[in-house]
Amino acid sequence: MPKKERYQNRIELLQGTLDMLILQTLQWGPQHGYGISQSIQGRSREILQVETGSLYPALHRLEKQGWVTSHWKQTESHQRAKYYRLTPAGKRQLLSEQARWAQIVTAIAGIMNPAPDEG
Amino acid sequence: MSFWTRLFRRRRREEELDEEIQGHLRMATQERMEQGVSAEQARVSAVREFGNVGLVKEVTRQMWGWGWFEQLMQDVRYGIRMLAKNPGFTAVAALTLALGIGANTAIYSFLDALLLRSLPVSDPKSLVVLNWHAKAWREDFVMRDMSGDVEDDPKLGSVSGIFPYPAFELLQQSDSVFSDVFAYCQTQEVRTMNVTIKGQADLAHGELVSGDYFRGLGVRPAAGRLIVPDDDRTGAAAVAVVSHAFSEKHFGGASSAAGQTILINNLPFTVVGVAPPEFFGVDPAAAPDLYLPMHTNILLGAANQFGFRAHDYLDQNSYWVEIMARLRPGVSLVQAQATLAPRFQQWVATTASNERERANLPALTLKEGAAGLDTLRRQFSKPLFVLMTLVGLILAIACSNVANLLLARAASRKREIALRLSVGAGRLRVIRQLLTESVVLATLGGVLGVFFAIWGIRFLTLLLGGGPEHVTMRAELNWHVLGVAAALSLLTGVLFGLVPAMQSTHLDLASVLKETRAGQPNRLSSDSIAKTCCYSN
Structure with missing residues (x-):
């Protein structure tokens, strides 16, 4: 039981951010679930680990929202995989998320590193 | 989609x-x-x-977005599997519930027929029943002759619905408040009659109705035509309308009954039509087989030395007809009563022959007629409510018994539940699953219960009616009743499932999982215990 609770907390914590990270990753072209998790992991220099239990629900949620579409394609190593692609609505969503993220970063930074003239 | x-x-x-x-x-x-x-x-x-x-x-x-449905189906499937695994438990629990739900459904179907359904007539809400009340009626009272009932009422003294025929004629002239005024009665002549149909003699219950009875009620014939005002006068051709059940019993159907000639007390009558199947007269307790124009009681009474005579129609002190009326649109019951009570008062004063009679005149009151006359209600509603309470208690007992069975079984399912919880199922999820299981069980009980109810309704009809010849009420399984049975099943399922489900998900996982596998007899260990016991002896 405690295991389950912890699990759900993590999903909740990541939800907004993970969606943004996925949309950002798909900006560079269609990608499959494994590719997306590898890409986020790589670009964050192995700091961000994407749980599959969060990744796949997020992908399916984004698809339901109409921000990504999916299709089956061969990978370079000749395996069938489900590729996700950003839709125009997804691009708009990404832009608004980026703006919101920038706001949050500035706001938190303002608290964490107060400007010298204020101190 | x-x-x-x-x-x-x-x-x-x-x-x-x-x-x-x-x-x-x-x-x-x-x-x-x-x-x-x-x-x-x-x-x-x-x-x-x-x-x-x-x-x-x-x-x-x-x-x-469809997860809840899938989970539900999964739970239902799993529930059915678990129930099939324990056929003994399932059978006992389902039968217990079936008895409880069946009894409730049967009694409810009677209450439904008796209290909740209105007369099968058009716009029953505008119908009113005419009554009178007086302090006392046994002595020094304008009613010197009567055929009908007078009820004692703690507040009003005595209440009755029978009137003299001249009073009916007076009230028929109340065009300002009523659109129709019609009368009916069951006098001695028609209560039980000898009828001969195609040479076969039988007994039948009749009702005398005034010419505008069917028009006033707004009832349409199942075949032929119904009684009209022209049929209801001295010297008119002798006609009768039969009930739908009677037409089926004696003529093999409504359409073949219309036009037939039958003998009533050896007098020829023409069956002009058949009443609709759901129509049982205004009094569900009477449920007549034959409807005769009111004036035929002169024909029928002629054969009898003390029978009805034409001059009885003029007798102002002989009370025998019951009256119903339909309010004009826009006229309320209170308004109608305010208009008619003084008019009746004035008339009835003229029928008194001395001062003591004048001091205790009957006063007119109007009552809603929507649910038919309430003879049947008065007679059966109290015992039915008592029965309903009783069977409600029976169901509660059945529920607690099944809950106990479930609790006992929960002990043997501890390990299964602990396993589910430990591999990540939420407690609510497991409770939901267990509840689904108990609702599946209750549904099974409910389906069986409906069969019990069908059987119970037949039994109760006999019991309340006093015998198969006297079936007075039509209680049946309709969507109302089935809906109640379904709701009962669901409710009982949750009721008896909730406590066991909550309790059995409240576990110390580690210790339960370490126990030996429950549900499988551990032969080896019990053998070794037995051996140990033997050796120690």
């Missing part, structure tokens, strides 16, 4: 999700192998990194 297309799509989606995840695992394995890890180790490590495949699938499926 239809249910089946949705279900089909969901299947495919499910397969795609599986393929998507397998693809993920394959790619992860391959990448590890490219880094020089052995195939076996790569696979294990990829799976470990991925986590619980089942759980990932489940949380992903929840995003499709």
Whole structure:
């Protein structure tokens, strides 16, 4: 039981951010679930680990929202995989998320590193 | 989108999700192998990194928005499997519930027929029944002759619905408040009659009705025509209308009854039509077989030395007709009463022959006629409510018995539940599953219960009616009653399932899982205990 609770907390914590990270990753072209998790992991220099239990629900949620579409394609190593692609609505969503993220970063930074003239 | 297309799509989606995840695992394995890890180790490590495949699938499926339905179906399937696994338990529990639900459904169907359904006539809400009340009626009272009932009432003294025929004629002239005024009665002549149909003699219950009775009620014939004002006068051709049940019993159907000639007390009558099947007269307790124009009681009475005579229609002190009326649109019951009570008062004063009679004149009151005359209600509603309470208690007892059975079984299912909880099922989820199981059980009980109810209704009809010849009420399984049975099943399912479910999910997981497998007889250990006992002896 405690295991389950912890699990759900993590999903909740990541939800907004993970969606943004996925949309950002798909900006560079269609990608499959494994590719997306590898890409986020790589670009964050192995700091961000994407749980599959969060990744796949997020992908399916984004698809339901109409921000990504999916299709089956061969990978370079000749395996069938489900590729996700950003839709125009997804691009708009990404832009608004980026703006919101920038706001949050500035706001938190303002608290964490107060400007010298204020101190 | 239809249910089946949705279900089909969901299947495919499910397969795609599986393929998507397998693809993920394959790619992860391959990448590890490219880094020089052995195939076996790569696979294990990829799976470990991925986590619980089942759980990932489940949380992903929840995003499709149909998760609750799938979970429900899953729970129902699982519930049915668990019940099938324990046929003994299931049979006992379902039968217990079936008896409880069946009894409640049967009694409810009577209450439904008796209290909740209105007369099968057009716009029953505008119908009113005419009554009078007086302080006392046994002595010094304008009513010197009567055929009907007078009820004692703690507040009003005495209440009755019988009037002299001249009073009916007076009230028929109340065009300002009533659109129709009609009368009916069951005098001695018609209560039980000898009828001969195609040479076969039988007994039948009749009712005398005034010419505008059927028009006033707004009833349409099932065949032929109904009685009209022209039939109801001295010297008119002798006609009769039969009930639908009577037409089926004696003529083999409504359409073949119309036009037939029958003998009533050896007098020829023409059956001009058949009343609709759901119509049982204004008094559900009477449920006549034959409706005769009121004035035929002169024909029928002629054969009898003390029978009805034409001059009885003029007698102002002989009370025998019951009166109903239909309010004009826009006229309320109170308004009508205010208009008619003084008029009746004035008339009835003229019928008194001395001062003491004048001091205790009957006063007119109007009552709603929507549910038919309430003889049957008065007679049966109290015992039915008592019965309803009793069977309600029986159901409560049945519920607690089944809850006890479930609690006992929960002990043997501890391990299963602990296992579910420990592999990540939420407590609410497990409670929901157990509740679904008990609702499935209750549904089974409910279905059986409906069969019990059908049987119970037949039995009660005999019991309340006093015998198969006197069936007075039509109680039946309709959607109302079935709806109540379904609601009862659902309610009982939750009621008896909730406590056991809450209790059995409240577990110390580790200690339960360490116990030996429950549900499977552990022969070895019990044998060794027995042996130990033997040796120690």
